[in-house]
Amino acid sequence: MKRYYSSVLIICLLAAAVTAVSCDDNNLDDGSNSQVTKSSKTYTDALNTSGALNVMTFNILWDKVTTGDKQWSYRRPSLVNLLNRHNPDIIGVQEAFFNQARYIANEIDYKYFGFGMNDGLSETEYPDRYQSLNPIFYNPNRVILLDKGVFWYSSESSYPNIGFSKGTTDPYNRMCVWGKFKENDESGQTFYVFNTHWSTAEESRKKGAVLLLSKIQEIAGENALVICTGDFNSDPERDESYSIITDANTPLHLVNTKTICSQKPVGPDFTASGFVVDSRTDGWEVDHIFVRNIETCTAHKVITDYEGDNYPSDHWPVLSIIEFK
Numbered sequence: 001m002k003r004y005y006s007s008v009l010i011i012c013l014l015a016a017a018v019t020a021v022s023c024d025d026n027n028l029d030d031g032s033n034s035q036v037t038k039s040s041k042t043y044t045d046a047l048n049t050s051g052a053l054n055v056m057t058f059n060i061l062w063d064k065v066t067t068g069d070k071q072w073s074y075r076r077p078s079l080v081n082l083l084n085r086h087n088p089d090i091i092g093v094q095e096a097f098f099n100q101a102r103y104i105a106n107e108i109d110y111k112y113f114g115f116g117m118n119d120g121l122s123e124t125e126y127p128d129r130y131q132s133l134n135p136i137f138y139n140p141n142r143v144i145l146l147d148k149g150v151f152w153y154s155s156e157s158s159y160p161n162i163g164f165s166k167g168t169t170d171p172y173n174r175m176c177v178w179g180k181f182k183e184n185d186e187s188g189q190t191f192y193v194f195n196t197h198w199s200t201a202e203e204s205r206k207k208g209a210v211l212l213l214s215k216i217q218e219i220a221g222e223n224a225l226v227i228c229t230g231d232f233n234s235d236p237e238r239d240e241s242y243s244i245i246t247d248a249n250t251p252l253h254l255v256n257t258k259t260i261c262s263q264k265p266v267g268p269d270f271t272a273s274g275f276v277v278d279s280r281t282d283g284w285e286v287d288h289i290f291v292r293n294i295e296t297c298t299a300h301k302v303i304t305d306y307e308g309d310n311y312p313s314d315h316w317p318v319l320s321i322i323e324f325k
Helices: 002-024 072-086 098-108 202-220 240-246
Strands: 052-059 090-094 111-113 136-138 143-152 175-183 190-197 225-231 287-292 296-302 318-323
Touching: 052 072, 052 225, 052 287, 072 098, 090 190, 090 225, 098 111, 098 136, 111 143, 136 143, 136 175, 143 202, 175 202, 190 202, 202 225, 202 240, 287 318
Parallel strands: 052 090, 190 225
Antiparallel strands: 052 318, 090 136, 111 136, 143 175, 175 190, 225 287, 296 318
């Protein structure tokens, strides 16, 4: 009799354990329709007061892959879930095609704008499908868009061209999308956001660094509050291009929010994820959030959330909480 009751008890305990695992991560992957049972999820509180913003930069990996786990249809549920958990007010996104940008905007109920890297068309002009828009997403409950624009990294910066990447191994037209915003309340601050994706060639990046500082000065002026997000392909310990824009001897230099954060930064000291969970233990720190005329950062984190065996992208998003003083 005791053996019978022991067997029943073991069966019940096993059933309860299986049920607990299934209920804990009950998100369905719409690419495969299989249940996700492996995940790591963190959170960032939404901000409701003026004078502070959750700012994120995120290279989401463009929708070029047609087979395997890197397909957008497999990755997009976990990517959107991540955004909803971390409540960014501003998101500078790199490598987003038109269909990806629309999907994200609809799923998180944000507004966005961007321009085609090859044709220069805005999101309202139906740009070519296979090009990055370098879009900036924003929470309309928190901020209002006042103006926007784009420039290319070239001596002819007003229209799409390969510019500084000519003669290098980088075949892409590199550009920077910018927006002028105001916090959505009567006493809210006005600020600028520049979102960029630099070249993979260092010679092109160095020229781009000089142009970026010049354009920020031209567009925003000396005293404006400036946020600059991006995949810079530039590591602080490796590249001169990083030093060009952060050199304290340059009057209009930018400051990495990580270096002024009042709390210890969270997450790895590199940002290329390797895509497969736990496949990389070191690498380059190429995704950054820079500021100018903003001196306070209360949190900085490299977000390594995942659902399933892969991260949502081959880059981890970076988030900083900044305060206007």
